[in-house]
Amino acid sequence: MKYVTRFAPSPSGFLHAGHAYSASMAYKYAMESGGRFILRMEDIDQTRCTPEFEDAIYEDLSWIGLKWEEPVRRQSDHFEDYAAVLEKLYDRGLVYPCFCTRKEIAAEVAQSANAPHGPDGPLYPGTCRHLTDDERAERFERGDAYALRLNMEAALKEKGDQPLYFEELDKGVIEADPAKFGDVVLARKETPTSYHLAVVYDDALQGVSLVVRGQDLFEATHLHRLLQFLLEFPTPQYKHHGLVSDLKGRRLAKRDKAATLRHMREEGYSVDDVRKLIGFS
Template sequence: MPNHSTAPVLRFAPSPNGRLHLGHAFSALATWRAADALGGTALLRIEDIDTERCKPEFVAAIYDDLHWLGLNWPSPVMLQSQRLDVYARAGDDLREQQLLYPCFCTRSEIAALATQTDPEGAPLYPGTCRHLHRGEQIERLERGDPVQFRLDTSAAMARVGLLSFSVVGPLISDRPQLRYARPERWGDVVLQRKGNPSSYHLSVVVDDAAQAITHVTRGRDMEAATDMHVLLQMLLDLPTPIYHFHRLILDDDGRKLSKSKGSPSLASLRAAGWTQDDVRRAVGY
């Protein structure tokens, strides 16, 4: 169900679990450039649902880095940490459709039993708990065993049938091309955990709908994940934006920049004397 009825709205949605680097700068600049090309608006969203890793000082740093790049956005900024009840209701919707089930498997158990990998190379969940007897489910839930709630992807796919969505190329205003989604590659993904009402997959589709996002600009490393997002949009009766997958900024070894690998932050580059024009030239803008 594409969302074509409103003025173009795009978003940049970083997680405040570290400082932004050149890859983030490129993605942000791509989003604002696309919004300008479409005559639309670029929003900032803070995806801080991971309360253990996300810190307020990193939120402030995101604002500072983006302003330094010359970017501005409407207020207020959406914070995922303030929307947990909304995600919980979305999970309840899927549960009422009998598409969520409790899983008690540990990562090591999954790794030992998995025979395939997902698009990111992680062990593909083999469905161990999908057919647990309801009595055992209730017993383990009441006992307080660590639990996560997974989407029954096969049942979900049977319900919605063939899935497609629209993708645009380097020129965001180009005519969209149809692409078919294959969420089955992800298996039964985790959408909720004990004490956490949402995973990234669930919260991002709920938030895109809430903000009336019409176009999503994201890195090519997110192409496969988009298949799962399109499935969730159909299940939750949410609009599907038009997607654009931009190139990635790589290091000297050809690897994607990342916080976990210690890629130089924008703050460190600025401290070393870089200007915003230096950043734009470094990422091809």
């Protein structure tokens, strides 16, 4: 099988050794299979993503010897695409506006001793799910802030009794359990998409056949499989790898300057040094 893989960083900071590991693994699968390697900029958050960090990503990936197809897709250039997908889901009753603030949601969750929890914490209690069209129109007219949430109940009803599966490389076929996420946010008033919606759309659009990413995103695959079903997108294979840690066993983060590829380069590390560090020597 010729794999089409991708590395999709957010240009909101400098890449660290963990990014180099993930990108190198995706690149290796593509090259060894005679496939293709794609680079994509997940720059949805326009307040944190900058051209400086995007340029640094190109520099760092080139430094460790990776090459990618051009042009590079920037998600911020395609907000209209995601909005169109959301509109279709909205028309099918699969998405609804939620006007609750984070404070209001936290207060309502706190009142319930048995509030259900998902991979990302307490699930949204569904306060706005049953607002009438008039109530929603009034809130829109007032200019209230809102999020667009997936109506999980409606989505599972559309799925019916049909089980959904995805294949984890080296582990086999896994049945998806998207209900654990509840009515997850797919967009906000000021941001017309979420990571979940954009990544599913872009992977399908770009023909990605193997998604290589960190183990911290494994649970999200359950939700992504449901979105693929609802949008009639193909399901790629997945490879969730272990996370790279520092010498103290802490997960690497962009805020940790010492772990960035730029800092390593400035300190005299060679490409071979970095490749040995991440296990690709």
